[in-house]
Amino acid sequence: MAEVYLNGKFVGEVENPVEFREKIVAERRNNKMDNNLNVMFNSEDGNLYIESNKGRIRRPLIVVKEGKALLTETHIKQLDEEKLNFSDLVKQGIIEYIDAGEEENLLVAFVEEDLTTAHTHLEIAALDILSLCSSLVPYGNHTPGARLSMGSKNQKQSVGLYATNFPIRMDMDVNVLYQPQTPLVRSIMHDVSKYDKHPCGQNLVVAVIDYKGYNMDDAIVLNKASVERGLGRCAYFRPILADELRYSGGLMDEITIPDKEVKGYKSEEDYKFLEEDGIIFPEAKIKEGDVVIGKVSPPRFLSSLDEYNLSLNTKRESSLSLKHGEAGIVDLVLLSENKEGNKMVQVRLRKQKIPEIGDKFTSRHGQKGVIGLVLDQADVPFTASGITPDLIFSPHGIPSRMTISHLIELVGAKTAALSGRYIDGTTFNSEPESELRKELLAHGFKENGTETMYNPKTGKKMKAKIYVGGMYYLRLKHMVSNKMHSRATGPVQLLTRQPTEGKAKEGGLRLGEMEKDTFVAHGASLLLKERFDxxxxxxxxxxxxxxxxxxxxxxxxxxxxxxxxxxxxxxxxxxxxxxxxxxxxxxxxxxxxxxxxxx
Amino acid sequence: MDKVIKEYKKLLPESIIEEIKKLVPKASDAKMKKIMEAVYQEYLDSKVEAGESVGLVAAESVGEPGTQMTLNTKHFSGVAELNVTMGLPRIIEILDARKKISTPMMEIYLQKPYCNGKDIKKIALSIKETKLGEIITEFAISIAEQTVEFTINEKRFADLDVEFKDIKDLIKKTKKVPSCTMKQKENVITLTAKEDGDIRKLYEIKESLKEVVIQGIAGITQVLPVKRGNEYIIITAGSNLKKILAKEFVDPTKTNSNDLYETCAVLGIEATRQTIINEVSKVIDSQGLNIDIRHITLIADMMCFSGDIKGVTRYGVVKEKSSILARASFETPIRHIFSAGLTGEVDYLTSVIENVMINQPVPVGTGLPDLVTKVKTVK
Structure with missing residues (x-):
């Protein structure tokens, strides 16, 4: 006798639980029971668990009978002709949704070739084991899992076309790539997710060589001509927001050009961009310290006496201006109301970001790096056919990380560019690398992807053959211009009189305890005193x-x-x-x- | 030649002079003088200069490789059953001077005939702590007769160096077993409780019997004879130096334990210092790191110089610091400041941390020398 639980509640007992389970499953496939139902026989405690609750994670699998998948070629044909859709297949019992519990009683085949009579189900696609982001990595089955997940994480930080309505949006801290491209080496997930509608990178020509140590330790060297043609160029947007808040006692903020009597008035120069309504005009070129929205607020602390003494000069300046190190162009001015119905002003700042030394780039294989040098085209090594690479990637990044997919993509994209077609690099289901080699050979190139290169300074042929190919590169949102910071003297904290902390407060860089120890260890006693002065x-x-x-x-x-x-x-x-x-x-x-x- | 050597006796340590004598048995006076002068210069160069912050350098030199150490590695010395804590946990254990270490161990060296492998297994087994419970096949409790009866596994008993009649004495000697009368019939021993008691009493007798040590030394749970170089030694899990050194087959000059407090009690503080050095070096070597031995000796000196073992903790070495501010900056500041306030302690600001706190030059390196001039008093 096995106990039967429905959604965790005891409902009765059955004589033969395994048979009972099969009966329920059969009924479900015949649509006599809701397909939202899952049954699990727990062989450990001998009980039967039926689940129909919300919130279970379920996934579709193809039903297998006697070693043959129920989904046949005719079904696929009908799907292509749109005579049939996915939910029809579920209704027909060809595909069913399985939860984590029921999966324990099944034997799921990974690919169709593995099917035996013991199998009960088949994965719809081998790619199913990967997440959306990891399935965007081409040839992922050739690379260690750790690199694959790094590659998919990096893609989330890439600069691209994040939303098509970005011109009318007020998003905090976003970037839009000027000339996004769709990858040449793609996976089926690019089509399924309509990647073409929101691409995130560009197809570059990459050479795998050292360049005088400027690309050591994961750095990359960019071709200046490519950068000037728009490689990785993007726009950075940041909104600045001001509300007209209401305070107790009928007082409120006012968005206007502050009067000269106002407490904390800056200088006329700072307010020069403001129009009569106290808001900056679009396309104004502004830099740090410039006021974007002029605002005056009532005094911070109202004592009982002040209530009878409300003269003009008690008002306080509270304009919004650009912070330290910021600059850009006013892109959009938006006037609106906030939740409480108060006037709200948003000004969007735009800044063109051209790739520079220190900006971060990555391929889709967890091979991220920062720019070490932007090189004049005249100094970039060139191939026998006169091609100069857009990017120089260091070969030392390959052996220890074993990202073979990175190498295959190089050949793949090269073949794609030569033959004018996309290469399918879907993980577990890709065009074989040997085919790519053959096609490359047919185009008159070396089958292993290497090319003869010339030293641009001497014009001499390089002894080694250099691996050159195409690669879909992504620019990541971490840019030096947003992060670079230094200070000599500056603001201090009120309590301790020590320098403030953090870039936003123009803070100092801490010389911590362990750093202090190195001074002591060197016996540099007086230098240490000076540092802590x-x-x-x-x-x-x-x-x-x-x-x-x-x-x-x-x-x-x-x-x-x-x-x-x-x-x-x-x-x-x-x-x-x-x-x-x-x-x-x-x-x-x-x-x-x-x-x-x-x- | 001897005259020249004598000249340098005050300048150079004895061990160096001995070494020179060995390397250069004969030389002319002028040549010897040249050699000695070169050695003396080298000796001066390798000395630490005044004002060098040796303690901090030692701390950094041990601390930095410590960050690269793999956590929680267990090292198996030979057989899988005998495992030893290594890596960072062991380093922490030593430097904190923990009273109870996770894997106490001994290396027992043997006297002449035995160190060549004679009776090595028998000796090893005789040290190992064997309890009565291990050789008993079955117990029988009779409530009516108030008896506990147990049968001994004869096969396993034969391996031991004990006879049946000895067991009775051993049980009598063990204080934990409640007193009772005993009868023996070959390998079956029957105990009768002296006072009429309930079943709990009998159960107590039964349980205490299991714990009776019939052979070996208390605390030694495992033994492992191994060949090191060309002699046989016994490695044990569990440590009991005092009793081991009393055995006649043991070489007491080499036998050691990795338990600091036991070494200190049996062999003294100098041996403890050496144990600290050996144990720390062992871990560092096993991790494939390289730390100069002088850093470790300095730490060991610091831990042992007072005569007791002091860990590098707020109860040990740090407690000995004279500066209140230095102690307060380490751990539990409020306690140190309150107690200093109660007793009216004075901080003379003679060390590093205090001077960093008040922003004065620290008295090491360039901060050490002072300019001494006479200040003329104007009349």
Whole structure:
């Protein structure tokens, strides 16, 4: 006797659970039961579990009977002629949806050739085991899984045409590629997902050689002529947003050109782009510090007295301007209302981003790298037929990572470009690499994809044959111009007087504990002191009480906090330490500083 | 020649002079002088200069390769059953001076005839702790007669160096077993409880019987005779130096344990220091890393110089720091500051961390030398 559970609730018992399960499945295939039903016989506890709940993950599989798939050529023909559709197949019991539980009772064949009489189901396509992104990697079955998942992750960060209505959208931090292309070596997933409608990369000519170490450690070298023709060029968009907020007491913000009496008024120069409504005009070229939306706000803290004293000059400047290091062109100005019905202004900033040293690129095989050099076309090695590659990729990236699919794509795209057709590189189901070689040979090229190359400086033929081919390259959204940051002196924190942290606050770069240790290990004692001088202060210390003194405005001198006659000496220390001493005092600990002459 | 050597006796360590004597048995005075001068220069060059922060360099030199170490590797010495903790966990265990280590081990070297392999298996087995429970085939408890009866597996018993009559004495000696009268009939021993008790009492007797040690040394759970170089040694899992060294077949000059506290109790602090050095080096070598032995000796010195073992923790080495600020910056700052406040401690700002905190030159390297001048007092 086996217990039967329906959606986790005990409903009864059956004599023969395996038979019972098969009965239910048969009924389901005959549409006598809902196809949303899944049955599982658990051989561990001998119980039968029937599930019809929401939220189970199910996947379609082809039903197999006596070692033969129910889906036949005639079905496929009918599908092509659109006489039949997918849900018809489900209704006919040819394809059924299986959940994780029911799968335990099945034997699923990966490809049709594997089918035996023991099999109960067949995968619709071998590609099913991959995610959407990983199935976009061509020839994925030739590459380690780790690289495959890196390749699919990198594609998510690529710059392309993310949405066709981007001109009227206000998305934060997005890029649009100027000249996107569809890949030459593709997988079936490119067609299924309509990749052509939103492509993310460009087909480049790639040579696999070293270039004077400028492409070592995963760097790449770009051809300057290619960059000038628009390789990887994209537009960067960032909206700037301002609301007219309402405050208690009937006060509210006002979007306008701030009056000169307003508290915190910058300078006339800063407001020069604003039109009468206090908003910038489209196509204005702006740089850091320029005001984009002029705004004035009521005072921050309203005391009871101020209510009777609302003069103009209590208003506060709160305009939005470009942050440190930002620049661009005003692309779009949008006037609207927010949820509360207040006036809302959005200004979109546009910036053309031309590939430069430090920008990140990747192929679809987890072979990412940054630009190490943008090379004049005259200095790029050229092939016997006069081709200069767009990109130079380092051969050292291949052996340890074993990304064979990367190598196959190079030949594949080369063949595609020569024969004028797309190459199908669908994982597990691709055009064989040997065919590509044959076709390449027929076009008059070397079958292994190598070519004779010439040194551009000397004009001499290179001894080695260089591997040259096509490759679909993606520009990734991480660009140096958004990240580059340095500082000499700048803002400090109020509490500790140490430099602020982070690019947005123009912060310093921290010399941490381990870095400090290296100074000590070198014995560079005074250099270390100089590095940590950022919060240096002079504190007047009373020699008698050992506490910090104060400045007496009347007597025009420093006074000891305890004794009247205490002698005051100036002591240099870090402000953070002074703060620590103050915190000791708050804990009722008396941090007495003893002084003595240094020499 | 001897005269020249004598001259340098005060300048060079004895071991170096001995080595020179060995390498250059005969030389003229002038030549010897030249050699000695060259050696002395080399010796001075290899010395650490004043103001070098050796401790920090040692810490960095051990810490950096530590980041490359594979975590949690177990090393199997020979047979799969005997595994030893290696890698980072072992390093942490040693440097923290843990009282209880995860895999205590001994290397037992043997005296002359035995180290060539004579009776090696028998000796190894005689050390191994064997409990009564391991050789008993069945128990029989009778409530009516208040007896516990057990049968000994004769085959396994024959391997041991014990006789049947000894077992009775061994049971009597073991304090955990409640007192009772015993009867023996070949390989069957019957125990009768002295006081009339319930079944729980009998069960207690039965369970305690299993724990009776009938042969070997307590704590040694596994033995493994191996050949190292051209002599046989015994590697054990579990450690008990004191009892092992008492055995006559053991070579007490070489036998060692990897348990720091046991080594300290039996062999003293100098042996402990050497054990720290050996054990740390062993891990580093097994990981294929290369750390200069002097860094490790410095750490070992630091841990042992007081006479007790002190771990590199807030209870050990760090506790010994004189500076309050330095201690507070390591771990549990509030506790250190409060106790310093209660007792009125003074920080003389003589070390590195305090001076970094107050932004003064640290007293190492270029920060060490001071300019000394006489300040003229104006009258």
């Amino acid at each position: 950022s919060d240096r202060t002079i504190v007047p210390i009373c020699e008698e009480s050992g506490l910090a003194g104060y400045y007496d405005e009347f007597k025009k001198q420093y006074m000891s906090p305890l004794s009247k006659e205490g002698k005051i000496s100036n002591v240099e220390m870090s402000y953070a330490f002074k703060l620590l001493l103050d915190e000791f005092k708050s804990l009722c600990i008396y941090p007495k500083i003893g002084l003595k002459t240094k020499y």
